[in-house]
Amino acid sequence: MNPTPLSLQRLIDFGKNALESNAFYFLRRELPIRLANIMQEFQYLPERLIKTPSIHELKSWYKKSFMELLEFETADCYSMENLRHFCHVISGINQRHAGLRRKMTQGIEEMGDKADIGEISERNIHYFLTRLYTTRISVRLLITQHNLLFDKKKWPPEQTLVGSIDTACDLVKIINNAYDDAKILCTKHFSACPHLEMDIVNFHGYQFTYVPFHLYIMLFELFKNSMRAVVEAHLDGKYPPIHVLVIRGNENICIKIQDKGGGIPRSQLGLMWKFWRTTSPETYAPGTEGSFTGTGDGLPLAQIYARYLQGNIILASYDGYGSDIIIYLKASASDMSEVLPVFNKECSKRYLEADISHDWSVPRHLLNPLISEEKL
Numbered sequence: 001m002n003p004t005p006l007s008l009q010r011l012i013d014f015g016k017n018a019l020e021s022n023a024f025y026f027l028r029r030e031l032p033i034r035l036a037n038i039m040q041e042f043q044y045l046p047e048r049l050i051k052t053p054s055i056h057e058l059k060s061w062y063k064k065s066f067m068e069l070l071e072f073e074t075a076d077c078y079s080m081e082n083l084r085h086f087c088h089v090i091s092g093i094n095q096r097h098a099g100l101r102r103k104m105t106q107g108i109e110e111m112g113d114k115a116d117i118g119e120i121s122e123r124n125i126h127y128f129l130t131r132l133y134t135t136r137i138s139v140r141l142l143i144t145q146h147n148l149l150f151d152k153k154k155w156p157p158e159q160t161l162v163g164s165i166d167t168a169c170d171l172v173k174i175i176n177n178a179y180d181d182a183k184i185l186c187t188k189h190f191s192a193c194p195h196l197e198m199d200i201v202n203f204h205g206y207q208f209t210y211v212p213f214h215l216y217i218m219l220f221e222l223f224k225n226s227m228r229a230v231v232e233a234h235l236d237g238k239y240p241p242i243h244v245l246v247i248r249g250n251e252n253i254c255i256k257i258q259d260k261g262g263g264i265p266r267s268q269l270g271l272m273w274k275f276w277r278t279t280s281p282e283t284y285a286p287g288t289e290g291s292f293t294g295t296g297d298g299l300p301l302a303q304i305y306a307r308y309l310q311g312n313i314i315l316a317s318y319d320g321y322g323s324d325i326i327i328y329l330k331a332s333a334s335d336m337s338e339v340l341p342v343f344n345k346e347c348s349k350r351y352l353e354a355d356i357s358h359d360w361s362v363p364r365h366l367l368n369p370l371i372s373e374e375k376l
Ligand SMILES: Nc1ncnc2c1ncn2[C@@H]1O[C@H](COP(=O)(O)OP(=O)(O)OP(=O)(O)O)[C@@H](O)[C@H]1O
Pocket: 221, 224, 225, 226, 229, 259, 261, 262, 263, 264, 272, 277, 278, 279, 280, 291, 292, 293, 294, 295, 296, 297, 298, 299, 300, 322, 323
């Protein structure tokens, strides 16, 4: 069964008008479908990874959550007791899966030397993670929406918020918050931090709908990267500012982050979007307290958040000078429809496909790093 993608507008309408029993009726079917789709893909992970204790445990979380949801399959939608119990169970599911990134990283560590894993296995892990994290974002959003809206105790009565979606997002505030939080870590790490400059075009009086937390995560990751690049590229201590440009068009909102942090050579650009690729001298597991860089999943994760609601993040780099990183978002909540992984024949084919890169005189990854990454 395929998942049913929702747009932010539908989630808002649902949040404002739907009865708890209707929401329950939808979620008790939709959540297990989303979990089941990604659970099928575990089988395509390299055997070395599947056999690790951490991935074994991770799979058991999915199985447990799936089984817990199935118990509501025929439950009475109008029973108050069932509705309360459902809120409790799904909030437990969110808690159980909270350590997903850390657990996944542990699995990779347990797998042993990453260097000899092979190109196809690496491609498959990257493809899987992109889909696993997309599913996670979507499931968390649905669960958080439900609990914020119907588990009244937790619901702050701010009018522009519908669950965790804000129909009047204060973009400047989110940018400043993400910058300030990244700045704290940067200053702790380097005892210095570049300033922020911001220009905003076409936003006057415009109400922008988004999940503020998602945007915050993207900006936070991108600011950390730009800050590090700028500080490391300017050993004289004269740090050029990071410049942010926010533009609203009819169809898109673009947030451009420009830094003069030396850029990335084109040959390296594609690799930077892969998980665990870092040029940081220290490496950390995700969520390690106070870590500023070194996990190697900041960029791919930020891009997954953007793509989840039909946006994207691209990086244009000028080797020896700096980078422009652009976050594209849809301008209208009706256009922000979830992009969800579907497990089907096409997906299996992607995992099983051997690399066919012998139709040029150089390997595909050298041909055009960006194009070959897009194919992942
Ligand atoms: N603005 C930038 N300028 C120069 N290099 C960059 C920039 N953004 C990213 N990079 C390069 O891309 C790599 C990957 O970035 P990513 O955010 O995914 O991981 P990280 O910053 O190393 O670790 P973390 O996951 O903890 O953020 C970085 O290590 C860095 O080499």
